[in-house]
Structures are given as structure tokens and as C-alpha cells.
Amino acid sequence: MERFRDRVAVITGAGSGIGRALALACAGRGCKVVLADVEAQPLADAEAAVKAFDIETLAVKTDVGNAESMAALADATIARFGAIHILCNNAGVGGGGLIKNQQLVDWKWVIDVNLWGVIHGLQYFLPHLLKADEAHVVSTASVAGLYSLPGLGPYNATKYGVVAIMETLYFEMAEDASSNVDVSVLCPGLVNTNIASAQRNRPEHLRRVRAPSSRDKDRPAAGDASKRNAAIAAALEAGKDPAEVAELVLEAIAERRFWVLSHPEHLEDIRGRNDTLHALANPDPPRVIF
Numbered sequence: 170m171e172r173f174r175d176r177v178a179v180i181t182g183a184g185s186g187i188g189r190a191l192a193l194a195c196a197g198r199g200c201k202v203v204l205a206d207v208e209a210q211p212l213a214d215a216e217a218a219v220k221a222f223d224i225e226t227l228a229v230k231t232d233v234g235n236a237e238s239m240a241a242l243a244d245a246t247i248a249r250f251g252a253i254h255i256l257c258n259n260a261g262v263g264g265g266g267l268i269k270n271q272q273l274v275d276w277k278w279v280i281d282v283n284l285w286g287v288i289h290g291l292q293y294f295l296p297h298l299l300k301a302d303e304a305h306v307v308s309t310a311s312v313a314g315l316y317s318l319p320g321l322g323p324y325n326a327t328k329y330g331v332v333a334i335m336e337t338l339y340f341e342m343a344e345d346a347s348s349n350v351d352v353s354v355l356c357p358g359l360v361n362t363n364i365a366s367a368q369r370n371r372p373e374h375l376r377r378v379r380a381p382s383s384r385d386k387d388r389p390a391a392g393d394a395s396k397r398n399a400a401i402a403a404a405l406e407a408g409k410d411p412a413e414v415a416e417l418v419l420e421a422i423a424e425r426r427f428w429v430l431s432h433p434e435h436l437e438d439i440r441g442r443n444d445t446l447h448a449l450a451n452p453d454p455p456r457v458i459f
């Protein structure tokens with residue numbers, strides 16, 4: 170993208186973490202910023218922070234997993250600004266646990282937000298991006314979309330899916346002579362955000378049902394689970410500043426780069442996975458785990 174000033178940037182999950190930082194970074198470059206999030210108060214707070222850059226903003230309470238809600242976000246953006254140049258499909262949730270202990274509602278919630286959120290973004294925003302003189306779409310995946318982290322089955326599945334969708338879109342846009350849409354995928358390692366408390370946004374109808382006591386022996390003891398959660402929260406706290414990650418994304422948009430990896434230390438694990446695949450050897454667990 171040649172210039173950012175007065176471009177219209179839409180960011181999902183803009184109420185917190187990486188999305189909030191992306192909104193601030195876009196505002197800092199003079200974009201008009203549309204903030205979307207399912208949580209009303211953090212969304213309002215983020216909008217107030219973005220307004221300090223003296224740019225035009227629009228905040229829309231949005232559930233990315235819901236098709237009507239995402240269609241309404243696109244409509245509201247067009248009604249207000251008339252065009253869309255940048256889409257950051259960023260909203261996401263993480264839920265941990267071994268695959269043998271997952272319930273269908275665990276899979277459904279994570280897939281609804283992380284995978285359908287991106288699909289809805291492309292469905293309703295791509296037609297507008299294609300009309301712009303230049304445009305860019307970036308979706309937030311994870312290093313968990315490049316190698317599989319034990320204990321994060323549903324999350325890994327969605328993030329591999331996001332990488333696959335964005336890679337496919339990159340090829341398709343590159344082949345389409347009439348397209349001015351550039352494509353990136355963000356694959357962060359640990360970033361200091363609120364993702365450890367993602368359950369705060371879990372809809373009531375997708376909450377876990379208590380397993381019958383006969384199966385409780387297969388589940389981790391509550392103490393183990395809370396220790397694990399505390400360890401994840403501590404690791405996230407020591408993670409990268411979201412503002413640094415947002416700057417990398419904006420640089421990639423300016424330079425039309427596809428891959429945005431905020432943590433180069435993960436390249437070794439990515440190469441390791443590819444090497445075992447190339448050798449048709451059984452996979453090794455990654456060296457760096459959440």
C-alpha cells in the first residue's frame with residue numbers, strides 16, 4: 170500500500186491486545202479507523218484512545234462468528250466512509266485442553282470465532298476491497314498455524330485453516346490482473362494480551378457441559394488445569410508488546426509482504442516440522458511451547 174492517510178481500515182477484535190494496537194497504529198498513520206469487537210466497554214475505550222489521533226472513527230459491536238453481524242459491519246463501514254482499504258481479520262479466542270477431553274462446544278466456539286470470523290470477513294469485505302484503488306487484507310493466525318502445539322487442538326486447527334485460506338487468497342489475488350488487493354498473514358508467538366481470559370467472551374450456549382462423573386478420571390484435575398492456565402498467563406505476560414507486533418503488520422502492508430512472523434525464534438521449529446515431513450519421519454513436538 171502506497172499511502173495510509175485517509176484510507177479506511179477495519180479491525181476486528183479491536184477492543185484489546187493486538188487488535189487495539191493495530192487500531193492505534195492505523196490511526197497513527199492517519200487512517201480512518203473502524204473498530205469492531207464483541208465486548209462493548211473495551212471497544213468504547215479503544216475508540217476513545219484512537220480518537221486522540223484526531224482521525225475519524227466508527228465503533229461497531231460485532232460478533233465475527235455471526236454472518237449477519239459481519240455483514241452489518243461491512244454495511245455500516247460503507248454507509249459511513251464509502252470505501253474499505255484495509256481489513257484486519259484479527260479477533261480470536263484460545264481454549265486449551267487435550268483433544269481427548271474436548272467437548273463439541275469447545276471445538277465449535279473456537280472454530281466459530283477464529284475460522285468463521287475470517288471467512289465472514291472475506292465474504293463481506295472482499296467485494297469492497299476489490300473496488301478500491303489499492304487494498305490490503307491481513308488475517309491473524311499464529312505460529313500454531315505453522316506447527317501444532319500439544320494441548321491446543323481446536324486452536325491449531327483454526328490457525329492452520331487461516332494460514333491456508335490466506336495463502337490461497339494470496340495466489341488468487343496475484344493471478345488476478347484486475348485485483349489491487351494485497352494479502353498477508355500474521356503468525357505471532359506469545360504476545361502480552363488478554364487472550365488467557367478469552368473465556369470471558371464465550372457465549373452461554375457454547376459453555377462446557379459438566380462431564381458425567383464416570384468420565385472425570387480422563388480429565389485433568391482442577392488443580393492441574395489451573396496451574397497450566399497460570400503458566401500460560403505468565404508466559405503471555407512475558408510476551409511481546411502488541412504495539413511492536415502492530416508495527417510489523419503495518420510495515421508488511423506498506424511493503425506488500427505476505428508472511429508476518431513477530432517471533433523469528435520460531436523459524437527453527439517451523440523448519441524442523443518441514444524437515445520431518447520432507448523425510449516422511451514421524452513429527453517431533455515443537456521446542457517452543459506455550
Ligand SMILES: NC(=O)c1ccc[n+]([C@@H]2O[C@H](COP(=O)([O-])OP(=O)(O)OC[C@H]3O[C@@H](n4cnc5c(N)ncnc54)[C@H](O)[C@@H]3O)[C@@H](O)[C@H]2O)c1
Pocket residue numbers: 181182183184185186187188205206207208211231232233234259260261262263282309310311312356357358359360361362363364365367370405408
Ligand atoms: N496473544 C498471543 O500470544 C497470540 C499469539 C498468536 C496469535 N494470537 C491471535 O491474535 C489475535 C488477537 O488476540 P489477542 O492476543 O490480542 O487477544 P485479546 O483477548 O487481547 O483480544 C482479542 C479480542 O477479540 C475479541 N473477540 C473475541 N471473540 C470475538 C467475537 N466473537 N467477535 C468479535 N470480537 C471478538 C475480544 O473481545 C478481544 O477484544 C487472535 O486471533 C489470537 O488467536 C495471539
